Amino acid sequence: MPRPQLDADEIRNSIMETAEELIRQRGAVDFSVSEIATACGMSQSNLYRYFESKEAFYEAMAGRWFEELNTLMEETIASELPAKEKMFAFFANRLAIKRARFEDDPKLFESYMEIGHQHFEVVRGYIDLADHYLAVIVAEAMAEGHFEDMEIDHTVSLINLMVQPFCNPDIMMNMWPTSTDDNLRIVLDTIFIGLKGKSPVKLDVAPDLRIAS
Amino acid sequence: MPRPQLDADEIRNSIMETAEELIRQRGAVDFSVSEIATACGMSQSNLYRYFESKEAFYEAMAGRWFEELNTLMEETIASELPAKEKMFAFFANRLAIKRARFEDDPKLFESYMEIGHQHFEVVRGYIDLADHYLAVIVAEAMAEGHFEDMEIDHTVSLINLMVQPFCNPDIMMNMWPTSTDDNLRIVLDTIFIGLKGKSPVKLDVAPDLRIAS
Amino acid sequence: MPRPQLDADEIRNSIMETAEELIRQRGAVDFSVSEIATACGMSQSNLYRYFESKEAFYEAMAGRWFEELNTLMEETIASELPAKEKMFAFFANRLAIKRARFEDDPKLFESYMEIGHQHFEVVRGYIDLADHYLAVIVAEAMAEGHFEDMEIDHTVSLINLMVQPFCNPDIMMNMWPTSTDDNLRIVLDTIFIGLKGKSPVKLDVAPDLRIAS
Amino acid sequence: MPRPQLDADEIRNSIMETAEELIRQRGAVDFSVSEIATACGMSQSNLYRYFESKEAFYEAMAGRWFEELNTLMEETIASELPAKEKMFAFFANRLAIKRARFEDDPKLFESYMEIGHQHFEVVRGYIDLADHYLAVIVAEAMAEGHFEDMEIDHTVSLINLMVQPFCNPDIMMNMWPTSTDDNLRIVLDTIFIGLKGKSPVKLDVAPDLRIAS
C-alpha cells in the first residue's frame, strides 16, 4: 500500500521555509547544500529527492519570491478596469506586497535580492512576463485613445523607466519612503498626460522623475 | 642593500590593475586566486606576499574603489567654502567621479558594485566615514544658522536619504540620467530651505524627491 | 493462502527481460538500480525483493546468458553418441545458439559480453563446467582409443585452445564469418587425427588453425 | 630561484607507473582518483596538478600503451622497404611488442585492454592512424603493381580483417600461440597472391583465414 506522495510538495515547501530561516540568520550568500540539509534535519542526499540540483533549489527559491506577484499580475490583467486604473493597480498591487515583505524583514528582503542577482534567469523571466503584461495594458490604453502617435514598444519601455522606483526592489530598498502609492499615482498621471508621440525624445533629457507632492 | 619597500606597494597596485583587467573581461564573480595569479604572470604563492589572503585582496580592491573618493572628501572638508557650497561640493565632486567611471566602463562599474556587496565591511567603513564628514559639514551649516531646531544626527540621516540617487551607486546605475549635478543642486536647495525642526516627520510623506527640470 | 512462490521467479524473469530491453537501447555500462527499477515500473526498494543486491542482479543476468547453453551441454553429455560426434555436438550446438543471438541483436550480444567481463566469476563458473564436460567427453574418446599416450588435462587444454574461435564469444564477435560449423568440423577432424602423445609441443608451431574452405 | 619544472613529466610518468603497479595487483576496473593518489603517496588534489581530470589520466594511460607502437609504425612507414616487406614489418614489429608485453604480465595486458575498452576514443585514434598508415603502404604496393583492379579502401579493410589475429589484442590474448610471425607471413603471402579485383566479394564468404602449415 503505497504511502500518499502528496507530501512531496509540502516537504519541498518546508525545506524552502527552513532555508528562509537560515537566510534570515546568516544572509543568502554561499550556503552549501549540506548546510541547508543540516538545517532541515536531513541528509544532503535526501535533499536531492526534492530538488534536482542546487541550481534547481535556488530557482525554486527565486520562483517562490515571484509566485504571489505573478498571481497578482494575472488577476489584475484579467480584471475589467479601464486601462489607466488597471495600470495603476498593476503596479500598486505589487508594490504593496513588496513593501509588506520589506517591512516584515528587511534583511530577508535583501537576501532574496541577492539570490535574484545570482540567478538572474529566473528574475529575467519574471521581468519579461511583467513587460508582456504591461504591453497588454498599454495596448488597451491605446484602444481607449491614450498614447496617441506612440509606438507600443517605445511606450512600454518609457513607462518602465519612469516606474522603476516602484518596481525595482533594488531601488525600492534604497528609496523606501519615496516608493509610495501616492507617488506612483503622480508618476502615472504624468505619464498618461504627458506621453504623446510628438516628442518622445525629450523625455530622455527631461525630468523623468518629477515626483511631486 | 634592501631596496625601499615601496616596490611592494607598486606591485600590489599592478596586481590590482591586472585584476581589474580580468574583471573587465569576465565579471567579478568567482575568480580564484590562481586565476588572478596567472593573469598577473606570477605564482599563486607569490600573491600571498602581497595580500595576506583572498579576503584581504578583495578588501584592497574595494578600498581601491574608494581611494580617490576618500581623498576628495577630505579635500572638500578641508576647504574654506561656506557650508552649503561645501555640501554641494561634497556630493557633486564624488558624483562626477562615479559618473566618469560608469561612463568609462559600465560593466566594470557593476563588477565593483558586486565586490562591494560581497565585502560590505569595506563599503560600510567608507559610508561611515562619509557620514562622519557629512556630520561635520552639517555642524558647520548649523553654526551658520541652517537647520535650526534640528538634531544633527537626524539631519544627517535625512539628508542622506534624499541624496541617495547621487550617492548610492546601486541607484545611480538604475537612474543614470536623473543623477545629475543639476538635480543634485535642486535637492540640496530644497533641503536647505525646507529642513527645519518643526515637522521632520512630514518628510516621510512629503515629496522627498522633488527633482525638477 | 500463500500463492506458490513461482511468481517470484516469473517477476525476476520479467525484470531481467526489461533490463535486457534497457541494455538493447543504451548499452550495458553503468546503469543504476534506480534506472532498472524505473524501467520495470517499480520502486528501487522493490527490486531488492527479487535480487539481494545489484551484484546478485548482474550475476543473474550473466547466469541467464548461460542457462540455455548449460542445458544444452548437459543434454549433449547425456546423449549416446560416439565420442567424436558428441564432441562435435558439444561445440556445434552452443555455437548455433550464440550465432543466433548475435545475429538477432549484435549490440545486445556485445553488452552481455561486457557484463561477462565485469562479472567474470559467473563466466568462470560456466567455463569450468564446460571444461569439466569436455574432460568427460575426452575421457570417453580415450576409452574409444583416441588421443593415445596423451594426458587428459593436456588434451583438454589443447582442444580448448584450438576451438576458441567457435567458443569464445569475444573472438567470435571479431571473426564472425569464420566461426562456422564447417570450420569447426575441420578443426575437430584435425584434432582427432593429429593429436597424439608423441609430439604435443609441435602444435605450438604447427598449423593450429588450419581452417579451410 | 624557481625550481626546475622538468620533473613534471617525470612525475606524471611515475604516477602512471604506480598506477600500473596498482593495476597489476587489483585489475583496472573502477579505481578512484583517491586510490591512485594514495598509492602514489600523495593527495588527491595533487594528482590534479598532473592530470586535468580522471578522464585525462585514463587517456594518458591509454596513450602510454600506444606510444611505443606509434613510434614503431612511423619508423616502418619511413623505411625504404619494398611494399610487401614493409607491410610485413608493419604488422610483425608491433606484434613482437605486444607479445613481449603479454608475456611479461598477462594480467596487466588484460587490464590495459579493459582501459582501452572503456576509453575507446584513444584506441580509436590509434586504430585510425594505423589504418591510415596501412593505406599508405597499400598505395605503395599498388604502385608496385599489387592488388590490381582493387580499390584502395576495400583492400585496406580486407587486409585488416584477415590480419586481426595479429593486430587485435583482444583476439591475440585468446589465441596466443597462433598469433605468430610465421602465421602472419603466411597470411600476408596469401593476401598478396590472392587479393585481386576480380572477385572481391567472394572473400567475404571464402576462407578469409586460410592460415596454413
Place this chain on the structure above:
DNA sequence: TATGAATGAGAATTCATTCAT
C-alpha cells in the same frame, strides 16, 4: 623575492541499500 609542490577541507552529486508503513 618568487617558485613549484603539496595539502586539507569542502563543494556538488550519485548510488546502492535499508526500513517503516
Place this chain on the structure above:
DNA sequence: CATGAATGAATTCTCATTCAT
C-alpha cells in the same frame, strides 16, 4: 507485496593556503 523516505559512503573536482627551496 510494494512504496516512498531516508541515508551514508563514495566520487570527482576546486580552491585557498602553506612551505621548503
